[in-house]
Amino acid sequence: MTLSAVQRINCEVIEGDAIKARIFNIQRYSLNDGHGIRTVVFFKGCPHYCPWCANPESISGKIETVRRLSKCLHCSACLNDADECPSGAMERIGRDYSLAQLEKEVLKDDVFFRSSxxxxxxxxxxxxxxAAFATRFLKRLKLLGIHTAIETAGDAAPEKVLALAKQCDEVLFDVKIMDSEKAKSVLNINQPRVLQNLKMLVESGVHVIPRVPLIPGYTLERSNMAEILKFLAPLKLTELHLLPFHQYGEPKYQLLGRPWNMKGIAPPDVSVIAPLQQMAENAGFRVTMGG
Structure with a gap:
């Protein structure tokens, strides 16, 4: 007798509960990270150091504790322990979830997935x-008929990237600095591997949407966009997302006590972005601003 889909899922819950992932945020009702209304799960830990990163709390793979001075009563009762803080000033960033726990969290929004x-x-x-946790987690969601996506810089072993991408309905794939030496020295990204992985996914039939952050001093240059479009041309993709730089992440750096390398850099004006958008449209892309 073969197992039903539900029985198979239940078996996976039992077998998979030992594996856990470290998550620092679950954002509901998002409209900018894929089609329809989405729940975005933010995994903690990143090997790259983009100067413009808007989620500095994501960089370390460790669970961190911060104190919001505006809430602090200076009562010493909490002893810097988030569990004991009476005002909520102490906040723990990062929590470990099993497959079953995370599935339960995202399924709270199932009605919004189905309707949108x-x-x-x-x-x-x-x-x-x-990737091991994420691949198994998305496999479970697909068995439940839920649309799945990832946002990634694609800088990992090809087999790891492909295994995860195969469980996705779409892959939002960041393309940043095209110059290999600059990408390595500034971002700690292996750009040749990133580009090879992007090409591999497209050739494997994965639905890939390239995304280009438009960052003053780094990627907001016609030459960089020209190189990106030249690379993408043979892949016959039709959609491209442009992500203009913003300053929304600055308060997080202050909270974490870290320097904000983009301090004082103004978000690019539409007159600066428009020529790059026109380049992409002239190359045949349907451009979405902001993802």
Whole structure:
């Protein structure tokens, strides 16, 4: 007798509960991380150090504790323990979830997925740092008929990238600095491997949407965009997301006590972005601004 889909899922819950992932945020009702209304799961830990990162709390793979001074009563009762803090000033960033626990959390939003054509997007940090968990988790969601996506820089072993991507309905794939030496020295990204992985996914039939962050001093250059479009041309992709730089992450750096390398850098004006958008459209892409 063969197991039903439900029975198979239940078996996986039992077998898979030992594996856990470290998550620092679950964002509900998102409209910018894939189609429809989505729940975005942010995985903690990233091997890259993009100066413009808007989620500095994602970089370390460790659970961190921060104190919000605006809430602090200076009562000494908490002893810097988030569990004991009476005002909620102490906050723990990061929590470990089993497959079953995380599935339970995202399924709270199932009605929104079904009504909007949305689903679950795994982001970070870099989800590939916890690829074994993420691959099994997305497999479970697909068995339940939930649309799945990941956001990734694609900088990992090809077999790891492909195994995870095969469980996705779409892959939002970041393409940043095209110059290999600059990508390595500034971002700690192996750009040749990233580009090879992107090409591999497309050739494997994975639905890939390239995303280009437009960052002053780094990627907001016609030459960089020209190189990106030249690389993408043979892949026959039709959709491209442009992500203009913003300053939304600055308060997080202050909270973590870390320097914000982009302090004082103004978000690019539409007049600066427009030529790059036109380049992409001239190359045949349907451009979405902001993802």
């Amino acid at each position: 054509g949305g689903g679950v997007t795994l982001s970070g940090g870099e989800v590939l740092m916890q």
